Amino acid sequence: MERRVTITGDLFIGQSRARTSRLFRAVDPATGDLLEPDFSAAGADEVKRACALAAAAFPAYAATDLETRARFLEAIADNIMGLGDALLDRAHIESGLPIARLTGERARTVGQLRLFAAEVRDGGWLSIRIDPAMPDRQPLPRPDLRLRKVPLGPVAVFGASNFPLAFSVAGGDTASALAAGCPVVVKGHPAHPGTSELVARAIAGAVAAAGLPEGVFSLLNGASNELGGALVADPRIAAVGFTGSRGGGTALMRIAAERPAPIPVYAEMSAINPVLLMPHALEARAEALGAGYVASLTMGVGQFCTNPGLVLAIDSPALDRFTAAAAEALGQAPAGVMLTPGIHQAFGQGVEALAAHPRVTTVARGLAGEGPHHGRAALFSISAEDFEGDHDIAQEVFGASSVLVRCRDAATLARVVEGLEGQLTATLHFTAEDEPMVAGLLPALETKAGRILANGWPTGVEVSHAMVHGGPYPATSDGRSTSVGTLAIDRFLRPVCYQDFPDSLLPPVLRDGGQAGLPHRLDGKHTR
Amino acid sequence: MERRVTITGDLFIGQSRARTSRLFRAVDPATGDLLEPDFSAAGADEVKRACALAAAAFPAYAATDLETRARFLEAIADNIMGLGDALLDRAHIESGLPIARLTGERARTVGQLRLFAAEVRDGGWLSIRIDPAMPDRQPLPRPDLRLRKVPLGPVAVFGASNFPLAFSVAGGDTASALAAGCPVVVKGHPAHPGTSELVARAIAGAVAAAGLPEGVFSLLNGASNELGGALVADPRIAAVGFTGSRGGGTALMRIAAERPAPIPVYAEMSAINPVLLMPHALEARAEALGAGYVASLTMGVGQFCTNPGLVLAIDSPALDRFTAAAAEALGQAPAGVMLTPGIHQAFGQGVEALAAHPRVTTVARGLAGEGPHHGRAALFSISAEDFEGDHDIAQEVFGASSVLVRCRDAATLARVVEGLEGQLTATLHFTAEDEPMVAGLLPALETKAGRILANGWPTGVEVSHAMVHGGPYPATSDGRSTSVGTLAIDRFLRPVCYQDFPDSLLPPVLRDGGQAGLPHRLDGKHTR
Structure with missing residues (x-):
């Protein structure tokens, strides 16, 4: 399983590797020593390039069929496992977390990706609703109305320090955003850039193997608040996932609210439980x-x-x-x-x-x-x-x-x-x-x-359908959501209604008979 | 059907009628003449009293069973019809809208209340999810996890000028918030205060008849921006529904974002379609x-x-x-x-x-x-x-x-x-x-x-399951939502997970067997 890997310190702008002149290193918290190699820190240019690629990738990625998207998530999981012990070793030295804990966290991370793959196939999150036309209704006919949820657009994900795998580059925010059909630009946490790079390689490899547009995934490293702020302010970013401090989360909320077009921020911030x-x-x-x-x-x-x-x-x-x-x-x-x-x-x-x-x-x-x-x-x-x-x-x-x-x-x-x-x-x-x-x-x-x-203890968060890892402000920025469990996909979706469209122009899941096996509501009635 | 009614000009603070020294009148737009009677404008005190009553009413109203809540919505519809032609006459003189149009709008308003009553009984909006315990799972057991959505809390609703019935005191925002289990404090539109008073009477009557806490509904009239701002800033308000101008909507968004605890604003603002x-x-x-x-x-x-x-x-x-x-x-x-x-x-x-x-x-x-x-x-x-x-x-x-x-x-x-x-x-x-x-x-x-x-025209918005009356900013403040149709209820809900609770303490819909007839997910599987 183990393979020798070289960590380059590069950024991932789609399928391109990028270097900058702003360099930083990770610290081994057990010793305080700086770790090899130098990592490039992204700046405004890299933010723009990654966001432009994400926007360009959005229509095609949003239109992928459910099976393609599910297999892509599974391929990411496979690729993460394929990184072998090198991933655990690097995460250990960058985070100080024990190998046993990181082994469990890796299992959680790939399990989460596979759970979202299954959820993508389930399709209930599409919220399909069909109200058939009533041409003879009095006093007015009813048009044919068909609703599905669509992805919001490119999502900015901020890696968290305390789960270098499960809440970081391929963590719950990334998994749920990709499941929803949103390209992801990750702002990697500066404490574990080597771990981030390895996981980014797993994702970028899955993007290429699936033949998806390269902008589906980018990784921007860096330690500055300006980098995160520029990412949230970029007009092509449609939503934000963040796990971190209250100060950091509220700063992003402010930036998002002050944009010409405000966007939702899902920040998991602070709690004393x-x-x-x-x-x-x-x-x-x-x-x-x-x-x-x-x-x-x-x-x-x-x-x-x-x-x-x-x-x-x-x-x-x-x-x-x-x-x-x-x-x-x-x-x-x-x-x-x-x-x-x-x-x-x-x-x-x-x-x-x-x-x-x-x-x-x-x-x-x-x-x-x-x-x-x-x-x-x-x-x-x-x-x-x-x-x-x-x-x-x-x-x-x-x-x-x-x-x-x-x-x-x-x-x-x-x-x-x-x-x-x-x-x-x-x-x-x-x-x-x-x-x-x-x-x-x-x-x-x-x-x-x-x-x-x-009669239990709050540590230990199951990744499942009924989990809620969220809560009213300031635990999170948006108490209507969860960042763990399959309901997390709903954060990155919005409903669109199609009125009187011919089958030929409807998205496949809304065509006559296109709901086979998918949970939906037909004239309000719950159906499959 | 027609009855003679007296319009008093009072505010509705729960079941109390209140008067203030700040008076205003409606204008007949057909003539420019001021209309009788004088209406009391609410100030900071009335906002506080209405919000305190709403907060006090919240736990009991949130806990009402689905049938009670559905019948309450139907009683409001019945009471609105019971107002007879007096309601149409007053709405006509205050809005300039023809009686035929208002007759249709009234049908839409009561139809909407009845549709939400049916939706309350359907219960799919509760998003019930049950992941049964797996005590023998390796390496760790899984706890018993049960999720349902709960109402956010008291909702501030701003009546719109252009639908004095269907987007006003008992309009879509009020109907969906009440359906979700949220008390409502309406800021009535100053253009049709008499219409608002009559409809408020219908709602307050239904509150009393159902034996619900009086704070489930209040109506505050007034023309000042300060009144609306004070309502949105009140710490007991948990969400806002608004239909109106972009300037008005963005002002409320700012107030909501700057609160010590920010709250969601659902503002339907401007579109050129x-x-x-x-x-x-x-x-x-x-x-x-x-x-x-x-x-x-x-x-x-x-x-x-x-x-x-x-x-x-x-x-x-x-x-x-x-x-x-x-x-x-x-x-x-x-x-x-x-x-x-x-x-x-x-x-x-x-x-x-x-x-x-x-x-x-x-x-x-x-x-x-x-x-x-x-x-x-x-x-x-x-x-x-x-x-x-x-x-x-x-x-x-x-x-x-x-x-x-x-x-x-x-x-x-x-x-x-x-x-x-x-x-x-x-x-x-x-x-x-x-x-x-x-x-x-x-x-x-x-x-x-x-x-x-x-191949149609956008005017004419069906109230049904598949309708979306929403859209990305600045059409609305929150493109993840709709203000028309049954999906509108989701705006006023948030998920809560109960871990390892005994049946005796679970809400009835989450107890063993309590999901009979309600759509839910059992270990992820869609079930009834």
Whole structure:
């Protein structure tokens, strides 16, 4: 499986490799050392060229039949697997993530591409609706109306640092945009440009093998905000997928809103993913909850969007037992290499600010690390009243840092929930005796989170049909969407209605009989 | 059927009637006279009260079962019919629209409410997806995941001037938002406050009869931009539906984007609805096309969002025949009362600017009117090159004004199409011989318009399942949506995933067996 590969540092403008005079290197976060080779950073010219190619590719790619598009996605998956261990090795050295984790992330990435291939074939996302003509209707005849969803146009995808495979060059945004029929221009994350290059090679190879127009995919590397801004501002870009910080996401939202023609931005930004411990559950299993919580908190050095950064519970001896168990587990949690020096620095600053806060108590710290960019876990506690009095405490500290909010009573806990911002997830631990209290909290939690978990932990996001990885602002820029799971395709589509068209000019899926096997609505009735 | 009704001029804050010291009156556009009675204009206090009631009503209304919600929509329809001729009479005097047109518009309005009632019962819009647990899956078990869409929250609806019933207080935005489970706060259009009050009475009566929380519906009247801005900025408002001018829509978009938590705005704003006349169709039926075009252009004094404001064709003797036929028909087109003095004034200014433009030729004017606010139809022509050189000519002039763009050849016509902004509709007239040319234009038209018509006219928007009344910016603020037809409900929904919840705490439609009869996906498979 393993093959020796050379990383060139080039940009991918369609099928062309491009170099610039602006060079940068990746950093090995485990050592702080710069990594070979030099990578070209894209500038305004490369943005324009990639976007022009994407726009030129759009009509032909949008018109591909479902089977062609599905096989293209599968070929990308095959090509990624074909990169062998070289991909894992490079991702490991660029991200500090363990090989075992990256092996799992690769499986998730190719599984996601194959799931979207199956979804493309399913065709339900086309939302086909046919209202046949009623020429004799009174007082007016009804025309023949046929609706399908079409792709929006070229999509700009921003690779995320924390999933160098699954949320990066061939991650969920790219897979769902390509599935929808949109060409993709990726702005690669500067922390893992070698990984990006290898994956780009897999995609570009699949583009060529399928005979698709080269502009279906480009990769632009670079570390500057200007690069991302120029990409979002390009008039040929029709939508944006982003996973990253709140500052970065809101900056892109502003640029997109101020364009002459505004475009949708799907930014997955920040969440503290509250975990609510109900009294009977605490009483019954405080120690197990404490251990489970710390395991979820410290997994992957806490670098998950769904990391449980907030625990809400009512003060009680059982909560003291939970806290003691969590403190003990955290005290033994090893430090781990964080993704980038910048993320490590921001984590350190966030933790220090909490530790120095006069109303915040440091409950426990994890083991100190040995390398230059090791993240050391941290657990804090605060009273509900003090938490409500200082909104900064509810800001995400990306990494294994979490705050326990001790509530006087159930009413206080409910009030704290009401005051929370939008979240990716909300988690409840409860027993049957707690159900009335849970039922009282659920309506508020439904307005706050995209996914609500019972007696589990929010880390671990299944890629499937019923998943929602999204949530009200500021968890994402657009709470009407998910960035994980097959429903993510809907972000890159819009409906078009064809009125009274002859079969010869209709897209094949809207012609008489062209819906065979595809879910659709005929005069409103659900049909296949 | 007819009943005598008194119009009070009050605001509807839930079930309370409110008065303020800021008074205004409607104008009879046929005469310019002020109409009785005085209407209270809402201010910041009334906005706050209505939004607080809407937020308080949201959890209970969102949780109503489908049958309750469907019957509520049907009761609104019944109550509107129960208002009898008094509603038509008031709408006529406030809008200048003929009684026959308003009778049809009322049928459309109540038909739309009943269609959404049926759609609520259908339940496909819930997007139910169930991925059953796989406890034995390797390497990790899969949790039980269940997805449904939930309503966004209270929706602000802005009544439109040009459909005092179908796009106003109980129009498509209100019907689809209520169908989705969202309380509605309407900002009534100041041109028809009496009509708004009567319809508000129908809705508020249905709210009370159904025993729903009073905040499910409020009506705030007023003419100021500040009122609309305060409503969109209110933190309890979760989405906005608007039909009106580009200036008004973009102002609301800005306010919504600058909120601490931005919200979606569905603004249907401006379109010139290009009509493309293919050479063989022109040759075969130039005279009939000219007459049909003028009939569509002048229908309702041109005050439709889908009014054909632009015709594109290749210069030829047949185009001269079309132009002559259109000029002759237009010359006999009577003027009509426009909706408001302001709309009449803006129409006059737009027409005068075109008439005075050095590159624009006035082809024909309609008959002059007799009243103070009669709109006189106008048809202009310009060369493609001059059209492309002056973007102002492509701006909508609301009313019966249209521009014919004469293209040198097919390539010029295609280039003009490429340069168009987003549109609600695009129309093609063609014969079988023209089909290759049409096929070449369709990919571009699909990126420009929400609805594409063959051999018809864009005025007349069917309310059905396959309709799209939307389109890329600036036709609307969000080309991913439609404001007419059952798909409009999707604007006011977002997905929520429930992970590993016991049946007892799941919403009924997600419980085991709770999907009976509802379209859903079980492990991805489409099922009922």
